[in-house]
Amino acid sequence: MGTKVYIVNKSSHDFSKAEKFGLLIFMSEGRLNRYGTNDMCRKFEDAMRNSKEDDWILPCSLNTANIIAASIFTMKHKKLNLLLYKPSTNEYVERVHVFC
Numbered sequence: 001m002g003t004k005v006y007i008v009n010k011s012s013h014d015f016s017k018a019e020k021f022g023l024l025i026f027m028s029e030g031r032l033n034r035y036g037t038n039d040m041c042r043k044f045e046d047a048m049r050n051s052k053e054d055d056w057i058l059p060c061s062l063n064t065a066n067i068i069a070a071s072i073f074t075m076k077h078k079k080l081n082l083l084l085y086k087p088s089t090n091e092y093v094e095r096v097h098v099f100c
Helices: 016-021 037-047 065-079
Strands: 004-006 023-026 057-059 077-088 091-098
Touching: 004 016, 004 065, 016 023, 016 057, 016 091, 037 065, 057 065
Parallel strands: 004 023, 004 057, 057 077
Antiparallel strands: 077 091
16 A cells, blocks of 8 residues: 555645645545544544554644644654645645654
């Protein structure tokens, strides 16, 4: 299996430029309840159950959802691979952080 890009929330944004980093996996869709953190944890843990350490997290949507997604990935892999959208170039920037 190839690399995956875990996208926190499917929105109207065009994520097609992220496809060069791997298969796009949307972990949620539509409006999220900013206080529904238990639901986010369950959804994101389920979505990332088969994630690998070389996969990516693409943050978007609510800050709370991004924090939860990044925390789950970091706890699982001891690193955090982020794809950050850069509007000025219409491209994604890769950032990798290793935690011990």
